Amino acid sequence: MTLAQVAERAVTAAALADDRASLLVHGTDRTGIVAAVASVLTAHDANIVSLDQYSDDPQGGEFFQRTVFHLDNLKVTLPDLEADLAAKLADLGLSYRLNDLSVPKRMAIFASKSDHCLLDLLWRQRNGQLPVTIPMVISNHPDVAEEVRNFGIPFFHVPSPAGPDKSSAEAEHLRLLRGNADFVVLARYMQILSGDFIAGVGMPVINIHHSFLPAFIGAGPYAKAKERGVKLVGATAHYVTEDLDEGPIIEQDVVRVNHADTVADLQRRGADVERAVLSRAVQWHSEDRVVRRGNSTVVFV
The missing domain is CATH 3.40.50.170 (Formyl transferase, N-terminal domain)
Known part of the structure; x- marks a missing residue:
């Protein structure tokens, strides 16, 4: 297999994830985290594809959430979305990681x-x-x-x-x-x-x-x-x-x-x-x- 073929296969695999991103959120559990994340995504017309969450104690324990969402023209709109997420999650004392899933x-x-x-x-x-x-x-x-x-x-x-x-x-x-x-x-x-x-x-x-x-x-x-x-x-x-x-x-x-x-x-x-x-x-x-x-x-x- 040539390098060109390897690159083509990687591009093909990435195309399956076009316009999808993952968002990992981590911090102290509190009321309203899921709603806050969803509200920012909704404001940008993002469609949540999957959502998983875990808390080791709902009374102030550690909270973890992974959300995969679809957003048209993701690469263009992602910077604005990330800015809004950063502001909202900072207010809640949460850290996050946002990744474009089309980029392997x-x-x-x-x-x-x-x-x-x-x-x-x-x-x-x-x-x-x-x-x-x-x-x-x-x-x-x-x-x-x-x-x-x-x-x-x-x-x-x-x-x-x-x-x-x-x-x-x-x-x-x-x-x-x-x-x-x-x-x-x-x-x-x-x-x-x-x-x-x-x-x-x-x-x-x-x-x-x-x-x-x-x-x-x-x-x-x-x-x-x-x-x-x-x-x-x-x-x-x-x-x-x-x-x-x-x-x-x-x-x-x-x-x-x-x-x-x-x-x-x-x-x-x-x-x-x-x-x-x-x-x-x-x-x-x-x-x-x-x-x-x-x-x-x-x-x-």
């Missing part, structure tokens, strides 16, 4: 030698299952270069030097990402990101962890799981923070195993779960369905 987010992928999550994301994006574009894949190994380029995606090999100092590689990562991506996915990228990188990247980073957190953190989780005689193996997709494998969780899933399964069996079953969990997390993030709430999330699905 740009997802950069970091990978290493393992390719099952990487290829699954590339395949889903090519077939219109993920509303994203993929400007690049970056890897510390060249092993997956040919497969990535077969999808028409630019591939960059950035070796990771031995030892704890990864600053030179991370500086190149930041140079490649700057202005070219909206979020990063670690598709089994087997390097630990430094706090300096996380602070400097300026965009969300999503990781897939090959175990059901918080159990079996670190290297060799399936071997550890086998030693413990687990009856379930799973995967966790989460946002990356400076605390290793402890960022806000977006999605998790498990599959049953038994005493007869070998470590290789656990890895194979786990890989299937990893692909599914990561693709759902990417889809939900790219559709603005996720609200971070401290070290947890609210996910509207």
